[in-house]
Amino acid sequence: MKAQFAADLITKYNVNGARYTSYPTANVFHATDASQYVDQLQQVAPNKPLSLYVHVPFCATICYYCACNKINTGNRKHAEAYLDRLIEEMRLQATHLHGDHKVEQLHFGGGTPTFLDEAQFERVFAALNQHFQLIDADFRDYSIEIDPRALEPSRIEHLANLGFNRMSVGVQDFDPAVQVAVNRIQSEAETEAVVNAARANGFQSINVDLIYGLPLQSAAGFKRTIERVLKLDPDRISMYNYAHLPERFKTQRQIRSEDIPDANTKLKLMGSAIEMFNQAGYELVGMDHFAKNTDGLLQARANGTLHRNFQGYTTHGNCELIAMGVSAISKVGRAYAQNAKTLDEYYAAIDAGALATDRGYNLTDDDIVVADVIQQLMCTYELDVATFDRTHGIEFWRYFEHVWPTLTNMAAEGLLQFDEQHIHITPKGRFLIRNICMVFDAHVTPQTRGFSKTL
Numbered sequence: 001m002k003a004q005f006a007a008d009l010i011t012k013y014n015v016n017g018a019r020y021t022s023y024p025t026a027n028v029f030h031a032t033d034a035s036q037y038v039d040q041l042q043q044v045a046p047n048k049p050l051s052l053y054v055h056v057p058f059c060a061t062i063c064y065y066c067a068c069n070k071i072n073t074g075n076r077k078h079a080e081a082y083l084d085r086l087i088e089e090m091r092l093q094a095t096h097l098h099g100d101h102k103v104e105q106l107h108f109g110g111g112t113p114t115f116l117d118e119a120q121f122e123r124v125f126a127a128l129n130q131h132f133q134l135i136d137a138d139f140r141d142y143s144i145e146i147d148p149r150a151l152e153p154s155r156i157e158h159l160a161n162l163g164f165n166r167m168s169v170g171v172q173d174f175d176p177a178v179q180v181a182v183n184r185i186q187s188e189a190e191t192e193a194v195v196n197a198a199r200a201n202g203f204q205s206i207n208v209d210l211i212y213g214l215p216l217q218s219a220a221g222f223k224r225t226i227e228r229v230l231k232l233d234p235d236r237i238s239m240y241n242y243a244h245l246p247e248r249f250k251t252q253r254q255i256r257s258e259d260i261p262d263a264n265t266k267l268k269l270m271g272s273a274i275e276m277f278n279q280a281g282y283e284l285v286g287m288d289h290f291a292k293n294t295d296g297l298l299q300a301r302a303n304g305t306l307h308r309n310f311q312g313y314t315t316h317g318n319c320e321l322i323a324m325g326v327s328a329i330s331k332v333g334r335a336y337a338q339n340a341k342t343l344d345e346y347y348a349a350i351d352a353g354a355l356a357t358d359r360g361y362n363l364t365d366d367d368i369v370v371a372d373v374i375q376q377l378m379c380t381y382e383l384d385v386a387t388f389d390r391t392h393g394i395e396f397w398r399y400f401e402h403v404w405p406t407l408t409n410m411a412a413e414g415l416l417q418f419d420e421q422h423i424h425i426t427p428k429g430r431f432l433i434r435n436i437c438m439v440f441d442a443h444v445t446p447q448t449r450g451f452s453k454t455l
């Protein structure tokens, strides 16, 4: 059953909320050193596969909407000093692992990963191969975020030779007026050239990123963008809402508040995009992500192996997540560990021979129960109560008695159906999945709600 766009409910539930790429969300993490994380690393089972994340924070130009941790520089030499520490961090993390850990998933994010030149990529991969066990099996999921403005199509072959087989291409909007307003001038031709080169070099999956709610976006202009994106025929599409928070993110102060579309226009942007995705054969995967109905993510959702993590949705949920680089977040066993967010702090920790963890969180037994509820609802839209009770040794409705009245209200509005045996998210409720998950979140407060809204 396909997700159904219900404008009245989306408007009603348009509140700040988490995107649940982790539970609890990163704003619940507290100041800590690496000791608990190291403890969990040392306990990783001998054959446990890994998911590695590598953060490259540099961007040659800054897109005004961006809330990522990035450093604006045109000087490629800055990358050399960074790679010295990144490679040392790989060594430091790997020394705590024992056994045979195949890297099933690898993700390069940023910033702009392709800020690195070919020789710098070679250096990083030599270190990855030295300290971890990269694989070349087809089921590997080795992805990289691509900014077509920062990449000659000829470099795609080099990325494929390194082992990348998936990419996520930033587009956001092709409308020239919007591109000027957000300082991201990117032609359709350069985007298409990158996508074509990826196909020619055997990339198995291409994702395109879009944002709605950007300054000067109009229903007609965004419709043209979607038409052009669909012509590129990506396997997956991610579409995020722009959260305008200039008081929090300095670069967003370059955007004129009066150019931001109002809630009604955003609703139209979102609604018409979803309709076009549906007509083109894409289906909502969980939250913000759409995939062709032949895509592995939808198959994984059907067989219950879909997983959500900091990179979005994945079919490799069985992996321990080891993240490297400034601000990167690892999740191993019960421990979340986030590296220092500034280069100075990150460099100082690594130069002193220590991991750069400065925030983190250790999951309690209760967190593990709630995390599993949220994971199941975000990934499958279903929860079987008896199976859940067996897995966690609890009585679900006794444990979650406090959420029953809110779920009852949501059920009356058509977001979900539930009884003593199961919870089922209806097609109408799927676009509001995080609002439903927030009902179970034991950490949610006005301070930890996050900043993302639907509109």
Ligand code: SF4
Pocket (backbone or CB within 6 Å): 058, 059, 061, 062, 063, 066, 067, 068, 070, 110, 111, 112, 147, 170
């Ligand atoms: S959107 Fe990407 S390229 Fe633009 S500033 Fe942010 S990280 Fe850099």
